[in-house]
Amino acid sequence: VWICGDWRKRRTGEPPLVSGLPFIGVTLDYARDPLGLIRDTRKKYGDVFTCKIVRKYFTFITDPFSFSLVVRQSKNLDFQKFAMGFSQRVFGHADFTSPVFSGSYREVHSIFRQTLQGPPLQELAQSMLGNLQAVLGRGLSREHGWVEEGLQNFTNRIMFEAGFLTLFGRDAGLLRSDGVKCGKTCMQKAAQDFLVFDRAFPALAAGVPIGLCMPAWRAREALAEELLHDELHRRNCISDLIQRRMDAFDRMHLDETGKARTHVCMLWASQANTLPAAFWSLYYTLRSAEALAAARSEVHRVLSGQALNDPDRPVSLSREQLDSMTVLESIIEEALRLSSASIMIRVAKDNFTLTLDSGETVAIRKGDFIALYPQLIHLDPDIYPDPTEFKYNRFLDERGERKSNFFKNGRRLKHFLVPFGSGVSECPGRFFAVNEIKEFLTLVLWFYDLELDDINTDLVPDGTRAGLGILPPPRDVLLKYRRRTETAG
Numbered sequence: 001v002w003i004c005g006d007w008r009k010r011r012t013g014e015p016p017l018v019s020g021l022p023f024i025g026v027t028l029d030y031a032r033d034p035l036g037l038i039r040d041t042r043k044k045y046g047d048v049f050t051c052k053i054v055r056k057y058f059t060f061i062t063d064p065f066s067f068s069l070v071v072r073q074s075k076n077l078d079f080q081k082f083a084m085g086f087s088q089r090v091f092g093h094a095d096f097t098s099p100v101f102s103g104s105y106r107e108v109h110s111i112f113r114q115t116l117q118g119p120p121l122q123e124l125a126q127s128m129l130g131n132l133q134a135v136l137g138r139g140l141s142r143e144h145g146w147v148e149e150g151l152q153n154f155t156n157r158i159m160f161e162a163g164f165l166t167l168f169g170r171d172a173g174l175l176r177s178d179g180v181k182c183g184k185t186c187m188q189k190a191a192q193d194f195l196v197f198d199r200a201f202p203a204l205a206a207g208v209p210i211g212l213c214m215p216a217w218r219a220r221e222a223l224a225e226e227l228l229h230d231e232l233h234r235r236n237c238i239s240d241l242i243q244r245r246m247d248a249f250d251r252m253h254l255d256e257t258g259k260a261r262t263h264v265c266m267l268w269a270s271q272a273n274t275l276p277a278a279f280w281s282l283y284y285t286l287r288s289a290e291a292l293a294a295a296r297s298e299v300h301r302v303l304s305g306q307a308l309n310d311p312d313r314p315v316s317l318s319r320e321q322l323d324s325m326t327v328l329e330s331i332i333e334e335a336l337r338l339s340s341a342s343i344m345i346r347v348a349k350d351n352f353t354l355t356l357d358s359g360e361t362v363a364i365r366k367g368d369f370i371a372l373y374p375q376l377i378h379l380d381p382d383i384y385p386d387p388t389e390f391k392y393n394r395f396l397d398e399r400g401e402r403k404s405n406f407f408k409n410g411r412r413l414k415h416f417l418v419p420f421g422s423g424v425s426e427c428p429g430r431f432f433a434v435n436e437i438k439e440f441l442t443l444v445l446w447f448y449d450l451e452l453d454d455i456n457t458d459l460v461p462d463g464t465r466a467g468l469g470i471l472p473p474p475r476d477v478l479l480k481y482r483r484r485t486e487t488a489g
């Protein structure tokens with residue numbers, strides 16, 4: 001039987017095996033339109049099927065009620081093996097799963113939760129708020145006329161610098177009166193390098209060696225040079241997350257470049273999804289008069305009484321105030337729902353039988369990949385009516401509080417919004433990510449009047465990065481903004 005381009009045969013109990021082209025299986029269809037391929041295949045073969053994509057067999061589990069069953073299967077399904085191999089290949093750092101580092105990787109991993117969640121989150125949020133205001137303050141033009149800039153450029157410029165400073169601290173040069181210029185130039189170069197590297201990510205993820213993408217390789221190495229421990233020691237206010245990773249890598253006796261490359265990996269994780277998510281959150285808000293009015297009203301309620309343009313009295317936002325901003329949270333969640341296209345992958349440690357929510361069992365082969373594709377849930381019209389439409393209050397109930405009851409076929413769903421993954425691989429930075437986007441929206445709506453130049457342009461997230469997280473816009477759109485002047489309060 002010629003299936004999937006080689007001689008693999010479907011064994012008893014295994015899911016349907018989808019034929020594709022010889023050797024490459026369905027790789028081309030997947031690269032062109034993964035959501036379309038998965039939806040069409042589900043229609044033909046049912047909720048579970050296996051396809052060959054780039055030399056590997058992927059078993060897709062598409063029933064949202066079976067989602068939790070897969071996520072909980074850490075006994076039979078491994079996350080680390082796939083993730084570490086991928087990260088090592090793209091970022092060029094050490095293989096932390098190797099016995100040489102026995103135990104150390106678990107320690108490094110545990111730092112995420114210890115520094116990005118719980119009480120430390122408050123400190124990070126405060127630091128981000130201060131950095132956002134420093135970056136915005138520098139950009140607030142003296143005049144009160146309209147300024148024009150691409151919205152993507154605006155968002156990337158502000159969020160990259162503020163996020164970078166929050167995690168990696170401020171260059172001591174920034175504190176000198178003549179140091180501002182140097183700091184800004186370095187930051188522009190770092191942002192540029194980040195974007196060059198990030199643009200090559202789909203090719204790198206598809207297996208193209210980074211040596212064949214010279215601009216990306218140069219950009220990654222330039223970022224690593226900025227993040228050498230010698231450079232980081234010259235910075236002030238480094239986050240606990242980075243400080244503790246530095247200490248751990250020093251104890252592990254990695255070489256200096258190797259340490260720096262793991263910091264590039266952390267920089268990428270903290271920015272690659274956050275930048276487009278912040279873009280979509282602001283873009284959708286500005287395109288909807290209703291959303292903009294509701295967001296502005298929430299920002300004014302929370303910041304009422306605070307100074308608008310007084311550098312000596314920066315805007316403050318307590319944890320309770322941030323938590324109370326349910327309109328902004330719903331906007332961000334709706335933007336994430338519309339733009340997220342990640343794939344969750346686990347590797348079968350052994351042959352085993354997976355029992356699905358329906359009670360049906362499927363045989364899984366050792367070494368195969370099990371894949372979950374949350375976009376199927378996010379764009380399911382049974383769960384979200386008019387799924388491609390932005391509704392700013394979709395995640396609010398009638399009383400304006402967080403809504404978390406979503407249903408399919410009359411049954412309540414546990415996983416209805418999964419932009420941050422789930423289970424062992426769930427994003428440890430998810431709370432910080434939502435906080436920083438909330439702070440960004442709050443400050444730009446507080447400091448500026450903002451308008452899209454062409455409100456009728458309907459951007460659709462660019463699917464060429466499907467599988468890698470939040471999709472970017474296909475192109476930039478022109479933003480007009482000016483400093484707000486009326487007395488706040």
Ligand code: HEM
Binds near residue numbers: 269345425433434
């Ligand atoms: C992992 C999404 C922001 C740190 C992940 C994963 C997703 C994700 C889907 C899991 C990948 C997988 O299952 O293979 C997002 C989105 C963000 C965001 C949508 C913004 C909107 C952040 C931020 C940080 C961060 C701000 C840190 C400050 C990480 C780390 C991992 C990760 C360290 C790897 C965790 C591990 O290896 O277990 N993120 N993320 N993320 N994220 Fe985020």
